[in-house]
Amino acid sequence: MMTFRELGVRKDYIKGLHELGIKKPTQVQKESIPYLLGNNSDFIGLAETGTGKTAAYGIPVLHKIDTSKDTIQALILSPTRELVQQIKKQLFKFTKYADDKIFLEAVYGGEKIERQIKNLKRTTHIVVATPGRLIDLIERGSVNLKDIGTLILDEADEMLSMGFKEELNRVLKYTSGKRKTWLFSATMPPEIRNIVKKYMTASTKQIEVNKNLYVNKNITHQFIETTIPEKVKLIVRFLEKKSFSRGIIFSRTKAGAQKLAKELREEGFSVEALEGNMQQKERDKVMRSFKNKNLQVLVSTDVAARGIDVKNLSYVIHHQLPEKNEYYTHRSGRTARAGEIGVSLVLVLKNEKERLLELERSLKIKITEISI
Incomplete structure (x- = not known):
């Protein structure tokens, strides 16, 4: 039986995971965490909701944040306000015992944009966002993504089926440069394959958890x-x-x-x-x-x-x-x-x-x- 320690997760994060009752890594975590910790490259994880994806990408992305910088270094896109709030909450709980303070901000529609703009003026290392609201912030010049090292697309198939194709393409174009893309999806429809072809390297590692x-x-x-x-x-x-x-x-x-x-x-x-x-x-x-x-x-x-x-x-x-x-x-x-x-x-x-x-x-x- 694999432990989080064996996957390469830092002690302070393991303590946070244990407090949440997450003691044994799930299949998607076993296959994602060591690779994402050990490589600076694109990644595709095919796994259903409920398989532990948030920790599978969340723990490695927290490891990659340099807290001596006060810039946004990671961006997580997710289809709905509820998911965005949930991801932020979970990552925040993972960092409870972290040696350095990592600052997270969630942005989504349905809430006053002015408040979110004000929050983004504070030190922020990771932004969790719905695609539509993120585009609004980019257009207003209220979010600076030039230091993004990791872009995570969570529930990518859902974002497309909800009509966010144009927004996703714009964010991928806007953040191009040194960023790595981690794409998590339950299914691989043709539109996702197009994104992979266009914005990710040909040798991208792909894992698939037997969803059924x-x-x-x-x-x-x-x-x-x-x-x-x-x-x-x-x-x-x-x-x-x-x-x-x-x-x-x-x-x-x-x-x-x-x-x-x-x-x-x-x-x-x-x-x-x-x-x-x-x-x-x-x-x-x-x-x-x-x-x-x-x-x-x-x-x-x-x-x-x-x-x-x-x-x-x-x-x-x-x-x-x-x-x-x-x-x-x-x-x-x-x-x-x-x-x-x-x-x-x-x-x-x-x-x-x-x-x-x-x-x-x-x-x-x-x-x-x-x-x-």
């Missing part, structure tokens, strides 16, 4: 064949059986998420929706209640759920099949985290059975039919 094996091993995959009018009744019955557990229900549309949350509230469940049209204040409020266990159920769209890392969720319900197969892995990976067990339940219409088989084949999982 890793994310789904503690998850029981189930489905129920139903009709559209029956779906809410089935969910109600399922939730009644799970009255002491918490989970997430996935809806494909924003309106669908709000409608379902309303129907479940009327049935007496403590439930709220999370979707992209909500005001940021509302979203933060919902997430706080969910994390504090004041809410039993969250109904969310795929994009809004990015960056949700809530412990002890015992189930995920798919109100509809996801648009893309990898979304299924993203969704189901919200349960059974950190060695826990969980259930992923899909509500399937008669004409979707073929699609379900295709999902099983491509993800190499078995989805068993049940009745409630």
Whole structure:
């Protein structure tokens, strides 16, 4: 069994990791950390959400910061405000016992840009940002990226699927020079390959963690064949059986998420929706209640759920099949985290059975039919 010490991680960081309960390196950490610590080069890590990616790139990037300089030396781009906040928080906790003080700043939309500009005037070593807000800051001349040594693209496929292609290209162009690019992604669509070709060296090291094996091993995959009018009744019955557990229900549309949350509230469940049209204040409020266990159920769209890392969720319900197969892995990976067990339940219409088989084949999982 490998330890963080054997991977080359400094003692002061190991202490911070241990305090967070991170004692054994995950697969992606074992394969990334020694390489990133030992080399000054580009890197590609293919791994799902929930596999420990933040520490896989976060620990090496902290090692590379020269605290005698007060310039921004690393930039981490991530698709959503929630993820940006989460990454900053985690890196901050890793540095709790660090010998030198490393200063981190998070910038994202939905908050006053003036405040972020003011914060960036202080000493900052690492910036964690959403692509859109970063471009705004660059255009205002409020962020100086000329000393960037490392650019990290986290959830790169998500950033592209959310429409940040132009922003990513601009940031990659803007920071060109001596910077190294570390790209982390769950999948490798053609647009990501183009970025790799254009902005990274041909000999870039690439690792891939066997995502299905890793994310789904503690998850029981189930489905129920139903009709559209029956779906809410089935969910109600399922939730009644799970009255002491918490989970997430996935809806494909924003309106669908709000409608379902309303129907479940009327049935007496403590439930709220999370979707992209909500005001940021509302979203933060919902997430706080969910994390504090004041809410039993969250109904969310795929994009809004990015960056949700809530412990002890015992189930995920798919109100509809996801648009893309990898979304299924993203969704189901919200349960059974950190060695826990969980259930992923899909509500399937008669004409979707073929699609379900295709999902099983491509993800190499078995989805068993049940009745409630």
